[in-house]
Amino acid sequence: MHHAYFLRFRLERATWGVVAVFLFIFVFSAAQAQNTTSFNALKDTIEQKKDSIERIKREIGTYEQSIRLRQAQAASLSNQILILNDQIQRLELSVRATEEEIETVGLEITETERLITERERALLLKRAELAAGIRNLWQREQAGDLDILLAYDTVSDYFNDLENVEQLQAHVGDTVREFERLRKDAELTHETLTAKQQELETLRAELDTQQFNLSSQRTVKAQVLVDTRRSETQYQKQLRQAKQEQAAAEAEVVSVEKKLRETIKEGARLERLRALGAPNFTWPIASRTITAYFHDPDYPYRYVFEHPAIDIATKQGTPVRAAAGGYVAKAKGVCNGYAYVMIIHDQGYATVYGHLSKVSVKDDDFVEQGQIIGLSGGMPRTCGSGNLTTGPHLHFEVRREGLPMNPLDYL
Template structure:
């Protein structure tokens, strides 16, 4: 039997779908293959350099964290020692050094983040180039397929030199179809990854903005801490006796205020209960309180272990950074139980009794705009912040301008951050 006739017989046996797949094979096998994208990225010199720089930054950050831990340990040891002027200055020195390291830590994190953004931008560029190559590859295959599609099945059979070549092509039909489908899936996956890379880059840029805010806050804290040290030296005139005298005064001021607040709250609640003027309008334990000053850096936390004077007195509040003379508002509706002015430089504060057993104390205020036995509403201005050493209402041994905020539940100090929005 003639060889070409044998091909014709074979054609009759095979389905039309087989010849369609053969045309796909012929077209697909002529398309230009592209290198694997991960391989391209790994071999890219610029990405390699960026990875090395990022690693160096992260190693430097780890070294700084180790130094920060050492300063924290030294600070804890000094706070455990007897309260002396020398120890207090050492505490400030340790805190200042720790803050300087914190600033360096933030700067290194910013630099590492900037490098990561550059790396991701480059990866996005490479991925876009890869997507374009994939599109070109698929377009070329489809173009050749269209060209081959204009030939009849009989032409394809007759163009084969021998039957074995024809059979070999048939054996690869499944792989051929899968190859083109894989390329289409790869293109779809690459586009999805590109969008994910862009989202991740935006997250990194947002992180960089947050680090910038943190850097500015850390630098402000450092300036404040240095000012506190200068204020201590100025107030004590570097005299141990003067330091001990001022420390005793500061401790007495806080003790007197705490005793006054605790006793007054009980009496005021009894008085209000009789007149039914203060109704429980919120859920017990409500956290529905607003910030008394614009939300800002917390310079000392509730029972803060790093509080500069913790060896002498606890810190049953949070200190919120606020410039001298910042407007102070009531955190919630309430009744003004006490307004203690400090025009002579002593500690000044405002106490407000709220519903549900809550009360708030606003300390180091430089001016008071409300009166005792006055009802106030949430957000109403009640005074101005203070705390700058030597100014009205600041009190003794103050650490700089800020607002001291206490929240009490049934007379017992609780963490204000659990109640502020």
């Protein structure tokens, strides 16, 4: 009889252990309900931010439409100033939108971190619940059916307990499945957090680019006003000079490349060029911040020429490296004009590196990929910058058979 009483005590203790776990879960669920209110407030804030971003983007669209309409009109000083004003307003709105997006992603990261904490707590609870259920079943399995029957006062109590055991077994199965679901949710939430953190870094880089572009547009506007002294006659004169300078630079690049390719059709230089192999272009500087794209519709000097390159933002004096091995067709280092280096590569390719403040190679040199060929420039009115520049950057072209190509298709 003493054995039956002790066995019954063990069974009841195991059952109360499960009850205690469920009571703990109930208390935790009440605390979780309070956290839900905080989650909802955070979600409301995120939605408000997203609505604000959408409103700003609609404003940006209005300015973009205005810019396109003005660009289709005849070039005049008043029209150019209006275009610059619209571009500045649009960039200011873009900066605001990106700042809002950064704040939104920051809030989403906070929300995701809270979700991770909640799901980790839920996993701990499910683990405890699962352990208690399995322990109860194990203790029952240690006793024989006859011992368990003798532990109860009536057969009815025994059968009630059997029914409870079946329910407990079913609950343990459900708990295992719920535990696995929560574990997978936790993994996905961690992946979401990593993606949001990467998105935040991308947005911060984008903001830096937008702020750089905004500064450049303001510089262009100020430069136009100073150079023209608000005179339409002076503006038209400057426009002609700018077009002539660009046309001369383009003609020089095309002529030099054509002439040199004819010259090196055979002989040691051709063999050495071919020995370097097909070019596999790499970035000429470490920066990946592009401030003007190939044939960029927003290029500030588009009224003068179509932009045949990408402009990569970088500090004045940054080492510029050959994007691929090749033959230096032109190394033009000047202080009172546009300084550049053109390298001819195998299979009809050539690269041009413009606005250099210093040129470190000379005509007829062979260079290896990654070799320093000069220092970047572009700061207005500094050595090698030329007239058509808005700030420190590298002008980088890729050409094939004499025609400008989009460098991003090759990098």
